[in-house]
Amino acid sequence: MKLVNPPIHLAIIMDGNSRWAESEGRHRDEGHRAGAKHVRTIAEACADLGVRYLSLFAFSTENWDRPRDEVDFLIHLIGETLDNELDELVERETKVQFIGERSRFPSQIQRKMLACEARTAKFEKLFLTIALNYGGRWDLTNATRELTQAVQHGYLQPDEINESVIASYLATRNLPSPDLCIRTGGDRRISNFMLWDFAYTEFCFVDCFWPAFEIDVLQTALVEYGHRQRRFGGRRELNRNPSLVESS
16 A cells, blocks of 8 residues: 555554453453564554654553563563564664663663664664653653753753754654654553654544554554644644754
């Protein structure tokens, strides 16, 4: 399928693994495993449909508050998925980066993240960002702390701080702002994901759970996005990322 105007950057809040498992009469761990496996299907479809940047909300700063056995399984699943998918990511020429506070993860998981980023660093077919122990408030707080330190050390003057400078201190600084965010699972909220970056992002909320988010549902969302009129607060109709729009 050829899309006329695909989003340059698509963000997805992958929600509903546990509820999908419950609806199927399975243990929640099977839901998380099915959700992790489904990432490859959707990532490959996005690349084929013309999406250049794909950002996935995989583990939030609030997810640590889940039951201990569930958190332990999710951490194990992260490491297992990195082991199983790295060769495929290389084969598909996908560049991977992780955003979020890594220090809370076991050192073995941190090493696997670094190895994945290093091995895929040269690729440009798809830029895949995986948010692990990430939260929009954490990102803004961390950026504010670093900005304050820069001012204290004389590297930056207060009157030099503008939107571009703030953005350069965020974990998402290497990414264009998302054009479209899809959330699966039926909830209509962004749950602390990319708070700064979502200023002019379009949203699509779908009721199906993440493991059941099929390619045809993705295509429908992208086609519907292509028909939206995006003005970014102005009059001119643009359906591109504002950071990539040429000044006139």
